[in-house]
Amino acid sequence: MDSAKLTLNGKEYDLPVLVGSEQEVAIDITQLRAQTGAITLDDGYGNTGSCKSAITFIDGDKGILRYRGYPIEELANKSSFIEVAYLLIYGELPTVDQLDQFKHDLTHHSLLPEDMKKMFEGFTSSAHPMGVLSSMVASLSTFYPETDYKQEANLNIIRLISKIKTIAAFSYKKSLGQPYIYPRNDLSYTGDLLHMMFAVPSEKYDFSPVIEDALDKLLILHADHEQNCSTSTVRMAGSSHANVYATISAGVGALWGPLHGGANQEVIEMLELIANDNMDYKKYISQAKDKNSGFKLMGFGHRVYKNFDPRAQILKGASDRVLHELGINDPLLEVAKNLERVALEDPYFIERKLYPNVDFYSGIIYKALGIPTNMFTVMFAIGRLPGWLAHWKELRDNPALRINRPRQVYTGHTRRVYTPVENR
Numbered sequence: 001m002d003s004a005k006l007t008l009n010g011k012e013y014d015l016p017v018l019v020g021s022e023q024e025v026a027i028d029i030t031q032l033r034a035q036t037g038a039i040t041l042d043d044g045y046g047n048t049g050s051c052k053s054a055i056t057f058i059d060g061d062k063g064i065l066r067y068r069g070y071p072i073e074e075l076a077n078k079s080s081f082i083e084v085a086y087l088l089i090y091g092e093l094p095t096v097d098q099l100d101q102f103k104h105d106l107t108h109h110s111l112l113p114e115d116m117k118k119m120f121e122g123f124t125s126s127a128h129p130m131g132v133l134s135s136m137v138a139s140l141s142t143f144y145p146e147t148d149y150k151q152e153a154n155l156n157i158i159r160l161i162s163k164i165k166t167i168a169a170f171s172y173k174k175s176l177g178q179p180y181i182y183p184r185n186d187l188s189y190t191g192d193l194l195h196m197m198f199a200v201p202s203e204k205y206d207f208s209p210v211i212e213d214a215l216d217k218l219l220i221l222h223a224d225h226e227q228n229c230s231t232s233t234v235r236m237a238g239s240s241h242a243n244v245y246a247t248i249s250a251g252v253g254a255l256w257g258p259l260h261g262g263a264n265q266e267v268i269e270m271l272e273l274i275a276n277d278n279m280d281y282k283k284y285i286s287q288a289k290d291k292n293s294g295f296k297l298m299g300f301g302h303r304v305y306k307n308f309d310p311r312a313q314i315l316k317g318a319s320d321r322v323l324h325e326l327g328i329n330d331p332l333l334e335v336a337k338n339l340e341r342v343a344l345e346d347p348y349f350i351e352r353k354l355y356p357n358v359d360f361y362s363g364i365i366y367k368a369l370g371i372p373t374n375m376f377t378v379m380f381a382i383g384r385l386p387g388w389l390a391h392w393k394e395l396r397d398n399p400a401l402r403i404n405r406p407r408q409v410y411t412g413h414t415r416r417v418y419t420p421v422e423n424r
């Protein structure tokens with residue numbers, strides 16, 4: 001495919017075309033303004049590629065999601081979160097030695113600087129854990145000031161992946177008014193997170209392998225998703241060469257939004273609302289179709305997936321299995337399944353290609369694992385951190401990196417004369 005032709009004001013321009021490794025076609029407009037004086041406008045960036053990336057591939061029509069070429073279904077069933085984190089960040093599945101070293105490094109960087117405990121004390125017990133997380137991640141930059149990207153990138157990656165679970169667990173304990181439980185070096189990454197969240201001093205905490213495996217699978221499924229809102233935010237902040245802690249903190253902030261990672265908390269609150277309203281899911285389906293209701297079916301719809309979100313399919317199966325293995329009968333699962341069944345038969349949802357996304361079933365599993373609703377998006381952030389770091393590393397390792405600086409179409413006042421306040 002050679003080029004695209006653009007005719008503007010009677011003049012014809014040739015625009016280069018590039019084709020990705022999965023045959024996606026892009027018109028390269030890097031020189032458009034220099035050639036034509038015009039820019040493009042794409043509200044919400046639904047048609048705009050912000051970069052070239054080799055990390056994750058999504059085919060929204062076919063419901064395909066692959067990390068570095070490996071299908072999400074295989075990784076979710078056969079890999080581990082730490083192995084997937086290594087794959088996303090360094091591009092290849094680790095050897096035994098590489099994986100052992102990665103695990104060793106992650107284990108031995110999980111402590112927080114003790115001074116950070118004073119910062120936790122500054123938050124009220126009702127502080128939302130995402131607010132604590134974004135603050136604490138940014139504050140790591142004051143303990144580990146970045147001086148040389150190349151020298152320090154890998155150590156900062158280890159520090160963040162290792163410490164994010166300690167920050168999350170400490171913020172949870174703080175909300176309970178319980179003492180912090182320190183990391184243990186004899187536990188797996190996921191096991192240590194569970195231990196720090198749920199153990200209490202002077203009591204041995206045993207978690208079932210079912211819970212550890214389910215949480216590890218959830219983290220894998222959330223690990224990356226190409227140029228989603230929070231990852232694009234990380235790329236935006238990282239393009240200014242901001243330090244990695246400030247950059248990731250920006251991603252945490254973007255993820256918190258209810259239209260993005262905050263949806264998993266909203267889904268459970270929506271399911272509880274319906275369950276408490278005589279399980280009247282049809283009433284809420286009608287509300288979701290009514291523009292004036294201001295109600296959305298949270299956990300439904302996606303900018304890219306227009307058939308099904310493969311992660312939602314995996315999580316639907318996993319929610320059945322985990323609740324059965326834990327002997328939990330959660331009525332919210334029935335509400336969710338009924339909502340999905342009725343919505344997928346309804347022309348409103350069919351016409352708009354609205355299907356369950358990753359957030360629709362994840363909360364049911366988090367809830368079964370004993371994780372409180374306001375920690376759901378923190379779990380999403382822990383899972384998404386390797387993806388954010390992979391994209392940050394990919395952009396920082398790019399010698400041709402330019403700071404992101406989009407243009408705009410100005411629609412405000414044209415030039416006007418200032419009048420002193422007494423004359424207005």
Ligand code: SDX
Pocket residue numbers: 044224225227228229258259260261263288289295296297298299300301302303304352354357358359
């Ligand atoms: C994540 O980008 C990623 O990859 C994100 C993510 C990741 O892994 O990083 O996959 C994680 O953020 C998943 C999405 C979680 N958010 C939600 O579940 C919130 C509910 N969903 C919607 O807000 C919405 O579907 C979005 C935000 C997910 C997508 O928004 P778009 O692509 O901008 O679509 P839109 O809002 O323009 O909707 C198109 C139409 C509209 O109707 P019309 O104006 O055409 O009549 O569909 C309707 C919308 O009103 N619609 C919904 C709906 N979602 C879209 N109607 C009811 N309920 C919904 N959930």
